[in-house]
Amino acid sequence: MPLAFPSRLLALSACLIAAGPAMAEQVYEGTVGSARIVLALDDDGKGGVSGHYFYHATRLDIDLTGTHQGTALTLASEITGDHLALTQSGAGLAGTLTTAKGSALPIHLHSAAAPHDLPADLPPKLGLYETLQLSGLSLAPQQSVSLNGKTIRWYREGLTGLRLFRLESGYPAPAMAAINHALTRQQWSEVSAFLGCTGSDGHPGSEMSKADTPWLGAHAMSYTWSSSWSCARAAHPDFGTEGHSFDTVTGRELTLDGVLPFGKGPIPRADSDAWYSYRDKVFAPGLIALLRRYHPQEMKPPKAGDEDDCDYTQTDVWNFPAWSLGPKGLWVGAIFPRVMRPCDSPDWAIIPWSALKRQP
Numbered sequence: 001m002p003l004a005f006p007s008r009l010l011a012l013s014a015c016l017i018a019a020g021p022a023m024a025e026q027v028y029e030g031t032v033g034s035a036r037i038v039l040a041l042d043d044d045g046k047g048g049v050s051g052h053y054f055y056h057a058t059r060l061d062i063d064l065t066g067t068h069q070g071t072a073l074t075l076a077s078e079i080t081g082d083h084l085a086l087t088q089s090g091a092g093l094a095g096t097l098t099t100a101k102g103s104a105l106p107i108h109l110h111s112a113a114a115p116h117d118l119p120a121d122l123p124p125k126l127g128l129y130e131t132l133q134l135s136g137l138s139l140a141p142q143q144s145v146s147l148n149g150k151t152i153r154w155y156r157e158g159l160t161g162l163r164l165f166r167l168e169s170g171y172p173a174p175a176m177a178a179i180n181h182a183l184t185r186q187q188w189s190e191v192s193a194f195l196g197c198t199g200s201d202g203h204p205g206s207e208m209s210k211a212d213t214p215w216l217g218a219h220a221m222s223y224t225w226s227s228s229w230s231c232a233r234a235a236h237p238d239f240g241t242e243g244h245s246f247d248t249v250t251g252r253e254l255t256l257d258g259v260l261p262f263g264k265g266p267i268p269r270a271d272s273d274a275w276y277s278y279r280d281k282v283f284a285p286g287l288i289a290l291l292r293r294y295h296p297q298e299m300k301p302p303k304a305g306d307e308d309d310c311d312y313t314q315t316d317v318w319n320f321p322a323w324s325l326g327p328k329g330l331w332v333g334a335i336f337p338r339v340m341r342p343c344d345s346p347d348w349a350i351i352p353w354s355a356l357k358r359q360p
Helices: 007-016 128-134 173-195 273-294 338-343
Strands: 026-032 035-043 048-055 062-069 072-076 083-089 092-098 104-111 139-147 150-157 163-169 206-211 220-229 238-247 322-326 329-333 350-352
Touching: 026 092, 026 128, 035 062, 035 128, 048 072, 083 104, 128 173, 139 163, 150 173, 163 173, 163 206, 173 206, 173 220, 173 238, 220 322, 238 329, 238 338, 273 350
Parallel strands: 238 322
Antiparallel strands: 026 035, 026 104, 035 048, 048 062, 062 072, 072 083, 083 092, 092 104, 139 150, 150 163, 206 220, 220 238, 322 329, 329 350
């Protein structure tokens, strides 16, 4: 399912996980020289080891691959050129890190424990390594802004600089509390993604990662997060847009299937085989029919032989679109294969409110 922003983490994970069944990830913390680090390793049970580590000073993910023979581990990073020679002793690891310039630093690690200085409202599915990566970080309130008679306040995470707003007035207090809880989780998820994507030069691989100004309607609100990234060991640079929309009466996050359902009967459960079939056989053709009705010129297929034009009549580019709500209705963003990525997310692809199940 080609969702936009999280795909950079999926690509990075695919690069770091060794072939074959992996054992549970082992997480350690300790020092390299005088610097604090956290290190995580997966042993494939066949002598291969993969993993990653980060320095507390930067929190950026650094890749590791190597071998495991008895109690000895030999690891290397393509990003930094570091080489690690470690020996396992009980629940700890000790050895030497040799930098690309030849400097040798002692390593002392012990099994990591869950941190006590965690931010509130972290995403629920983070592992211990990612949790330690976020420990001690905070979101600082910034300026408040008035929009459509409502007030929002931006919050900034200091290490990455990533910003996202919270609602302060204009909607029922219980709904705002629920939405702000979700927004905080979404912001920490973006911070975790940022720290998990290191470029081949050792600097952040996220070239752009930001939320736009939200649309605040009477009974719904929406915003999009746009990103571009080039993670080390990933196949290629990429970019994407992800939208989030909320019911401002109940505080619940809206789904595209709820806003724009097609067919008869209930929509299959998300991520089930039936749901994927529904998106391909029912949803995408129905969406294309609406786009042809409201945007006939833009939805004309390319002329024969013109392979460089964007073909928005293909169902597969509309199966899992990015989307958001706005004053004119529902915006949907097509997602094309890499060779045609400039065709992604056309601005004109808006379905008016009158055609939606959910009214403004």
